Amino acid sequence: MYTQMSDGIDGQPNASDERERAFERRLERGVKIEPPDWMPEPYRKTLVRQISQHAHSEIVGMLPEGNWITRAPSLQRKVILLAKVQDEAGHGLYLYSAAETLGTPRDDMIAALHAGKAKYSSIFNYATLTWADVGAIGWLVDGAAIINQIPLTRCSYGPYARGMVRICKEESFHQRQGFDIMWKLAHGTPAQHAMAQDALDRWWWPAVMMFGPPDAESTHNRQSLKWKIKIFTNDELRQKFIDQTVPQAERLGLKIPDEQLRWNERTQHYEFGPIDWEEFYRVIRGDGPCNKDRLQARIDAWEEGAWVREAAAAYARKQAERGAVA
Amino acid sequence: MKNQWPQWEVFVRSEAGLAHKHVGSLHAADARMALEHARDLYTRRNEGVSIWVVKSENVHATDPQESDEFFGPSEDKTYRFPTSYHVPEGVKHL
Numbered sequence: 158m159y160t161q162m163s164d165g166i167d168g169q170p171n172a173s174d175e176r177e178r179a180f181e182r183r184l185e186r187g188v189k190i191e192p193p194d195w196m197p198e199p200y201r202k203t204l205v206r207q208i209s210q211h212a213h214s215e216i217v218g219m220l221p222e223g224n225w226i227t228r229a230p231s232l233q234r235k236v237i238l239l240a241k242v243q244d245e246a247g248h249g250l251y252l253y254s255a256a257e258t259l260g261t262p263r264d265d266m267i268a269a270l271h272a273g274k275a276k277y278s279s280i281f282n283y284a285t286l287t288w289a290d291v292g293a294i295g296w297l298v299d300g301a302a303i304i305n306q307i308p309l310t311r312c313s314y315g316p317y318a319r320g321m322v323r324i325c326k327e328e329s330f331h332q333r334q335g336f337d338i339m340w341k342l343a344h345g346t347p348a349q350h351a352m353a354q355d356a357l358d359r360w361w362w363p364a365v366m367m368f369g370p371p372d373a374e375s376t377h378n379r380q381s382l383k384w385k386i387k388i389f390t391n392d393e394l395r396q397k398f399i400d401q402t403v404p405q406a407e408r409l410g411l412k413i414p415d416e417q418l419r420w421n422e423r424t425q426h427y428e429f430g431p432i433d434w435e436e437f438y439r440v441i442r443g444d445g446p447c448n449k450d451r452l453q454a455r456i457d458a459w460e461e462g463a464w465v466r467e468a469a470a471a472y473a474r475k476q477a478e479r480g481a482v483a
Numbered sequence: 484m485k486n487q488w489p490q491w492e493v494f495v496r497s498e499a500g501l502a503h504k505h506v507g508s509l510h511a512a513d514a515r516m517a518l519e520h521a522r523d524l525y526t527r528r529n530e531g532v533s534i535w536v537v538k539s540e541n542v543h544a545t546d547p548q549e550s551d552e553f554f555g556p557s558e559d560k561t562y563r564f565p566t567s568y569h570v571p572e573g574v575k576h577l
Contacts, residue, residue: 191547254507470488470512473488
């Protein structure tokens with residue numbers, strides 16, 4: 158659906174200004190923007206960037222967990238993990254579908270990822286060293302994703318908001334199965350408890366960084382808030398995540414690796430220690446533990462699957478020619 | 484060779500008695516594959532009992548730039564609604 162009309166660029170500037178004001182009035186009234194509607198080019202570009210990067214994150218996010226499917230400790234855990242990783246593929250596809258309504262072909266988005274031009278969440282550049290990491294990812298990484306994504310169900314762009322509704326419903330299963338893994342390990346043998354603690358030690362700070370740079374440094378924050386592509390700032394969401402997660406860690410009997418973490422009775426929030434933003438930018442730039450492996454795995458999957466896509470397309474063409482398929 | 488499969492719009496009936504509703508799109512080489520992918524993508528948790536797929540290029544839509552003119556004729560006809568009629572006191576079943 159939703160073929161894009163050529164909009165504004167070669168139109169008259171006055172008409173475009175008027176449309177821009179109408180667009181802003183519409184956002185102020187809380188009316189959603191839908192694919193064929195006129196929108197300013199920067200709004201469209203921001204959405205394509207954000208939604209496609211979100212899609213890439215879901216797809217690349219299958220890799221660290223997929224790593225453990227064949228080594229899950231029981232058949233029950235294996236089917237759960239399979240379902241979870243399949244959901245991540247689904248989330249990626251809902252999001253590519255939403256991004257395509259903005260007029261960017263899917264193959265172009267995938268090519269941008271493979272060329273290293275499009276980013277994905279830097280959390281997936283960390284390695285999953287033990288089974289407890291699968292628990293920590295579900296609990297912390299999916300937990301952080303939920304906090305990030307729930308406000309997006311109210312964002313101004315209809316297809317993105319609708320995709321987020323589906324995704325958020327499925328994420329809560331992801332978070333609970335992760336917490337369940339952590340719970341079992343934390344209440345298991347001393348070695349299992351230690352494994353859970355080690356996973357928390359390694360995943361805590363990367364999870365806290367998932368909300369992006371602090372508000373003072375975030376280049377996209379303000380405009381995205383104005384456009385209602387974002388509802389809360391990075392720091393607001395981060396605080397919410399920490400406030401929700403600290404009591405969960407206490408119930409697990411695990412210790413969050415932050416010596417400065419303490420409850421502030423006056424603000425009713427947790428205070429936390431400094432975040433190593435150097436590490437964050439280093440991983441984004443490509444120097445994380447697994448950046449090269451992750452991207453190479455995606456490129457290999459794409460290239461090795463090319464013959465399947467070509468064969469299916471050839472078969473469909475042949476069937477259509479024979480009139481067997483409408 | 485460019486081989487991006489065609490795009491299909493997916494409509495799911497969540498239970499008998501309800502209409503099919505648009506849920507999103509996907510890419511597939513043909514209709515059969517589109518239905519199977521739609522099942523895997525949009526009904527992993529019993530969300531549907533029936534699926535329609537339509538090639539995106541076959542969907543024709545109204546132009547939002549012409550919305551005012553296109554939908555305008557129904558705007559000022561309040562007499563089409565029962566609420567625009569006065570019901571005298573005491574009159575029932577009207």
